[in-house]
Amino acid sequence: MLEFFVDPILRAPTIGSMLMGLASGLIGCLAFLQKRSLVGEALSHAAYPGVVLGLVIAAAFFPGGISAAILVGAFLSGLLGLFVIHQMEKRLKIASDAALCFVLSVFFGVGVCIASGLQISHALWLQKIQVFLLGEAATMMDGHIFLYGGLTLACVLSVISLFRFLEILHFDPEYAKAVNLPSKAVHTILYILLMVAIVVGMRSVGVVLMSSMLIAPPSAARQWTTKFSSFLILSGALGLLSGFLGNALSVWSLAPLPTGPMIALVATAICLFSLFFAPERGFLPKLIRVTHFQLRCKQENILKALYKKRTINPNPYLLWRMRTKGWIKGEKLTPEGYSQAEKLVRLHRLWEVYLVHMGQESDRVHHSAEEMEHILTPEIEIQLQALLDNPTQDPHQQPIPGVSR
């Protein structure tokens, strides 16, 4: 574990991947909330020709600053891509999805075309460029870490300083308009930050899979929290974790697996786990809650049928559960089951009285009451009784059981 941070060969790739995860997890949240996550996909591909041109220009004129020039080139060509998308959407009225796909693929094609020109004369340069396609964290040196660390810090600081703006902009756009927030400027900054995050991530995940790092951590974080600040922090942390684990897996694996896909797979695994198992919003807990509620409703219906001395449909499992709760003995109601059934009938009839009180026809209230009897809480029951002045009969002239006169 510790060797990943100490070993002179391993530490730069590890820290670089983690910085990438932090930056993209944090900035990905903002695009996620705008429902524009796929812009990241287009922009990361649009950065590729910039990588190629940056390298060629730097190698020709100032060979010392190649890695910085690549980042600047990628940043600029991503911004150009963003501009083209914007123009296509606004000026030419092209649907957003088509504009994104067009920019993504055409920019990438131009990049591939220029890069292919280097394949014989400058094979070494081409190798350096191809690292950025699927990511090769192992090519990171200590010098890169300072560069990426600075950029990630810039992302974090901008999000912190813009926090209030972002909160209002995302959750109350009407208010933002009313108080004249510079929402256009904040949006522009948001996309610039997106580009910075992509630039930070290119070397470890690669432009092709960069979007997964912008999408998966926010989708995962959203499952665990409803607060904006904790959403941002959690998403950044999950990105950080995916960066570390993905890089570690590609180091541990015997086959020469590219780092980018491994990091993306780890991030997706975290995301899927959260989607299915998060306690509040996760799919399985929700499913369990719904099934539980349905079972309770069915048991309560049997209870009511027994109370009204109707024939029941004996489902052995439901009867067994009711026995363990002490509601019935054999197929007869226990005193506890009797009072439980009385409560259900009382709630049913109270709700009918309430609906008639609210102006509904008395012959149309039964279905609503059939559902509400399972849901009404004791507090609502007390309020209803007070509001309706302790009624003793429902609209169909049936007595309401258990109401004190």
Place this chain on the structure above:
Amino acid sequence: MNPFHNADFFSFFALFFSRLFSWKSLAPDEIQFYVLSLIAIASSLIGTLLVLKRMTMLANSLSHTVLLGIVGAYLLLSNTGSLGPLTFQVLIVAALITGIITTLLTQLLHKVVKLQEDASIGIVFTSLFALGIVLVTLYTRNAHIGLEIIMGNADALHFNDLKVSLGVAVANACVLILFFKEWKLICFDQGLASSLNFRPSLFNNLLMLLTSATAISAFRAVGVILFLALLVGPPLTARLLTSNLRKLLVLSCAIGITSALLAIATARHILTVYSLPLSTAGLVVTYIGAFFLLALCVRNLTFRKISA
């Protein structure tokens, strides 16, 4: 011996057209041209529908996930440890795997797990693509195969690819022509389509399947990402110039074919004159981008004339 060896831009065309009806065996450049044009036709036809139906992001997913479909098909159908030639059997199985997995998973995340749509699409295709890359790297024990899949390699095309791309292009054209009225209805009037008790889901699924098949036939030549340019570029360019569906289809096919021909000629010219081997697929896409700009200029000029 390739007769196009040492040809420059203009002698390429002279030679190309003089050989066109001479029934000699196909030279590599000609195979490239026919394969790329057939791919361009196939993808322009369905690309037009995808653009009109605003489903191009799904096509983007499919073009990434075909990798997993292809690996799956080879694992199911062949027992040798390498990716052999692409047969129709492999193509169909891979297209089915791709289409079904991608659509089902995206729908599962969006509709059942209730993740927002853009994120569902993004997670499914990036993770399936990552899985595909990992599997194909392990399967072929070749660390560089991922790059070829991303960028394509038009120089490695041979006669078998011509058969496959011809099959896919014919299939796309048949489906489009047979159901032309229905496609028109679905693209332009969803409301009428549903009030006529017309099931658009059947046609959506058909479109997904055709898109995956086209992506698979294209991926050896142009790779998974550049395929998207062939799919979206020509229809968007044609859309700037016409609003008639028939003209749109014909024009986008023409743009695709012209880009392919110009790209091959340019690649040959640059190789001969400057000895730089450029990626043909990259050039095709660059030409498609250039045609878009050209169409934009033409449109702006005609607009000014009308308003003046």
